[in-house]
Amino acid sequence: MSLVAATDNPKSISTFARCCLALAAISSQICVSFTKSALYVLAVNSSRTTNGEITFPSTFFRDYLIVTESILSDGYDKTNDSYSFVVSAKLLVVLLRNLDSGHVNYIHLSVDCSESTAPSKRYKLNVEIFTKKQVLKKYQIGYQPAEFVPTDIPTRYLNLRRNVRINQFTLEVSTLKLFVDMTPSVSEDFGIDVKNNKIMLLAYSKQVVRDADYLKQAMLISVLMAINELPLSNLEDNLVGINFRLKDFRTYMNLVSTFRKDTRLSADYTDEEATIDTYFLQPGDPILFQFRDFGVSVNLIQITANDGEARQGEDQTEKLILKPARLKDQLMVESGNLESDLPTLEQLKATARDRGRDIELEAELTPEDEQLADLLMITYGNSHESGSESHRGQKRAREPDTFEEETDDLQFLEEPEFGPTQTTDKPKALFD
8 A cells, every 4th residue: 555544542533533524514525645744634615715724643643654656646746745635525424423433443544546556446545444343344435636735824924923923822722612612503703802902702693684674683792801811922002803704613613622621731730721822914814723732733724804994014815825725637727738638548448348338449459458347347237147037027028018918817716715604705694
């Protein structure tokens, strides 16, 4: 196998499953990228306003392997020395939704993407799950090779932090999770307002009126805290107000709150709670949430709303754009090399045999092509019928023509004998 990622740690299994399920709530497609040092899993929604990126270091897995020798060029990036592809989020949800880590011995992910791989085994993600009841489950998920370029927003924001040109603050996960749990499900937006050395967290829904009728009532829930109560911040004497969608942020908080349910002791034997680092510029620019625990990095980037306020300083909107992974077909269309991916004559013949079509082509198949076509041929439902099955099929074919004859034959069946009280078709009473 060219790519392998496997673990038998119950905590790692449950963490990996929860992360994939959280990303599936953001987008219908999930990008997976294997590198030498880490495994990247990310999702960007269709409107490109939310980006969820999770990094699993190689030490997170018990077995982690990436072999780039004779690897397929589709999906391989020589610059980053990585192989990336896109899978359907729905299929991952089906496999991992009810996965109980306490009843699983290990989970094994592998991709065979070398040039010597048979065409029938290419572009498939192999998932192997072995339960404690000695049940081995194997699945194959088809994928599409893609080009994955990590967003530079975290790096750019960290560079701006050194020059004190970005707003940042740190808040405990428990505090944010408690506030998110208090917000009703009808809440649509989440806001952060900084004023007079205080920070206010808001969850609200705007009022919607149509034809003098209230289609949606306004709702607002807020929490006010002093800035000096935050573990870390540079918001003193600042006047900032931003807002963004609450749906994806709620999913993010539900995920990070499960990493560490209990507090752990720090070096000085004091309770240290998990925290989230937040970075943002101005309304309309992305806001970055960072969470790290047990070597796993969970980032959420959301585009904030601009309420028409005048922007100050350099406009970063055009530079800070969320870009999803680009599929192989899209790259070929952009580069103009789409013709190189057209199927050859041998591939068309193999496809015709798979579909059961009797197409006569002028050229003859070589022995290698015949063997490949036999491997790709679908035998289920195309096997030769037995004698009894063929007879039944012929009988069903004659049914419309022999219906009257069979009906007449039924009249000559032996009539059943009646009992002493049923000498005729109608029963008679015993005491008449």
